[in-house]
Amino acid sequence: MDSQCGQLAVDEVGAGKSDFRGRNDGIERSRKSSCMPEVDVVPLPNVSSSLEGLSVDDGEASLSVIDIYGDEVESHRTSDLEGQESNGMVNGATGASPGVFRSNGIEEQGFDRYGFKKQNNFISEKEYDEWWQEYSQYCVRRKHKWKLFMEKSGLPLDNDSPYRFPSRSEKLRRYVRKGIPAEWRGNAWWHFARGQEKLNKNRGLYDKLLSQMNEKGKKRVITDLDVIERDLHRTFPDNIHFQREKFQDDEPIMIRSLRRVLVAFSWYNPKIGYCQSMNFLAGLLLLFLDEERAFWMLVIITSRYLPGVHNVNLEGVNIDQGVLMLCVREYLPEFWRFIVPFPNQPSSLSYNQNSSLGKNEFLYKLPPITLCTASWFMGCFVGVLPIESTLRVWDCLFYEESHFLFKTSLAIMKLSEQELLKGKPFRTLRQQSIPNGNENTREIQSSQDEAEMEIFQIVQSFPKRLLNPNDIFDKIIFKKRIPLNKLDQNEIDRCRKYVAAQRQKYKNFHEIMGSDRTSSGNSLSVTADLTSNRHFGINVEDTGLGITSQDLHSDKSASELINSALSSEVYGFKRGLSGVHWNNSIKEKVRQMRKKKVISDDQLKSND
Incomplete structure (x- = not known):
């Protein structure tokens, strides 16, 4: 995948920008992000013609990319696995793997089996081919084991397209973590996410949404449609299925399907409408699922796996970033030193300096590193990790729930520690931990700023080089002795509630401080990500901190009150009895x- 696709860039660390929606709330982001690469964009059709093109009469609406392009979905044995036909392997092209999506020979033109370019700014085509030669054999072995597992479970393969899978077990979880066969992924995701339940309760709704928009809903979707049209041709610019060839007059089928899914979703869920990064979620789903199922999977992702993350105020992504920071502090103390690196020096990342916010300050003033990690969650690692690694994460996401996104984030940070230890961030951290009276303050600040920028760049670029998914799984996820693997869904649910409550209390307090000042005349300073969205139903007599508006005029300063109220509520991770x-x-x-x-x-x- 293109190195820039799906990554939320910022012009400078900590700079205040407009967010994904062009609004000034939540984690602030540049509207022109790197998930919108510079490509030759087809002139946008007018709103009227776009809506007219939302009809579901097109035959491709019920097809996945495999059906659309007539790809052969079959198991091919590699050169070193000859003689295994008796085990269910099917002879095919030399070096091919199970589920290779052989669309008009695209693999021979520098594209992978999903239609993405092999080469990008971080991985050369030679590196890709060397890795794929070995990994394709791994895929063949894994699919063979999956087939045996399915047979022992008494489940039919249905012409190599199973729709039922074994009951949940430790063995199945291990198999999912080692990768679902590529051509089974759509059905597996649908099964594990309980998509059929959602569809059964809403039979015909997708078609109805599209038909209603064609007839009378035009005014309601015009705003979102403009943004959707702008992003359609920026979706996977390095994927052959989403780009129009020079000899083609019509839009690619995938673009038409993507438009229908996104516009239907914006109509179905007006609380979200359309948020940037959703085009990549829907686009990846369409590679493996037909249009209607892709729509309902997008509904499931935004409601169940990423609650509130794509809402208009983006508070869900702020909460998840707070949860991630809690997890980093708990499970990766060495990495945490790079997030809060210089406790004894003035620095933009030194959160321990301001005693008015205490131990939980990073929950209200999200560290600059979250400018990078927020995109990991909003796009579920699309464009952050190479495609094969992304798909392995998605396999586990739908089977294990959203805690796996946090576990993956921690695993990436854990793997990047060695790179941080080799570079300037560690040297600066070591030199600046103890203040030296002989050093110029300006030089210290400059050195720290450079180190902080390098930390950001490493965190942003390191995952893009993780071409082999097993670097994440074998080195981290499967290692029980690594503490982060104790993290489970119950813990994440508890963390989310805690962070949401802490942020709400802080906002309530700030609402009062907006008009009331302490006896000393000092008002509380607030970061940019908390200054908007004043619609939380605040009771001015009770901030939720046990502090009333009268207390703000007492002898005790407001900063001390907020410190004592919030610092005492430190989150405690559950630890095993052992x-x-x-x-x-x-x-x-x-x-x-x-x-x-x-x-x-x-x-x-x-x-x-």
Whole structure:
């Protein structure tokens, strides 16, 4: 995939920009992001003609990209797996893998099996081919094991397109983590996300939405349609299925399907409408699912897996970034040092300096690194990781729920630690941890700014080089001894509630401080991501912090009040009993050692 696709760029760390929707709320982002690469954009049709093109009469509405392009979906054995036909392997082209989407020989033209260019700014075509030669064999072996697993479970393969899968188990989770066969993915995602339940409750609604928009809903969708049209041809500019060839007069079928899905969604869920990054979510779904199922999967993703993330105020993404920062502090203390690197020096990233916000300040003033990591969640790693790694994450997302997005984020950060330790951020961290009175403050600040920018660049670019999904899974996810793997969905749900409550309390407090000042005349400063969205139904007599408006005029300063109220509510991660017992046993051994030392010292004194 293109190195820029789906990545939310910023012009400079910490700079205030407009967000994805062009609004000034939530985590602020540049409207011109790198998920909108510079491409030759087809002139936009007028609103009227676009709406008229939303008819579901087109035959491709019920097809996935595999059906549309007549791809052969079959297992091909590689050169070193000869002689295994008896195990269900089907002989095919040399070096091909199961589920290779052979669209008019695109693999021979520098594209991968999904239609994406192999080469980008971070990975050369040679590197891709060397990796694929080995990984394609891995795919063949995994599909063979999947087939045996399905047969033992008594489930039909239905012409190599199963729609039923084994019951949930540790074995199935392990198989999903090692990758679902590419040509099974659409049905597997649909099954694990319980998409059929959603469709059964809303039979015919998708067609009805499109027909209603054609007839009488034009005025209501004009605003979103303008933005959708602008993004349609920016969706996967490096994918052959989404781009019109020079010899083609009509739009690609995938673009027409994508338009219908996005416009129908904006009509179906006006609280979200259309938010940038949704074009990539829907586009990837359309590679594996027919149009109606892709629509309902987009509904499921935005409601169940990413609650509130794409809403107009984007508070959901702010909450998830707060949760991610809590998890980094808990599970990756070494990486956390790079997020809050210079506690003894003045710095834009030094969150411990302002005592008025206490230990939870990073939940209200999200660290600049979240300018990068927010896109990881909004696009579910589309354009952040190479396509094969992205799809492996999506396999686990639909089976294990949204906590896997956090686990993946932590895994990427864990893998990037070595690169951070080699570069300037670590040297600066080591040099600046202890203040040196001889150094010029301006030089210190400049050095820290450079280190902080390098941290941001590493976090932004490192995942784009993770071509092999097994670098994430084998090195991190499958290692039980790595603490971050204790993270589960219950923990994430608890974290989300906690962060949401903390941010709400802080907003309530700020609402009062907007008009009331403390006795000392100081008002609370607030970051850009909290200054809008004043529609939370605030009770001016109770901020939710146990602080009333009268308290703000007492002798105790407002900053001390907010500090005492919020700092006392520190989130506690659940720890297993084994960890508690281990800690207790260590403490007991230390006590015994100290006791023996005291007895020994007393004996020496008595001998003297």
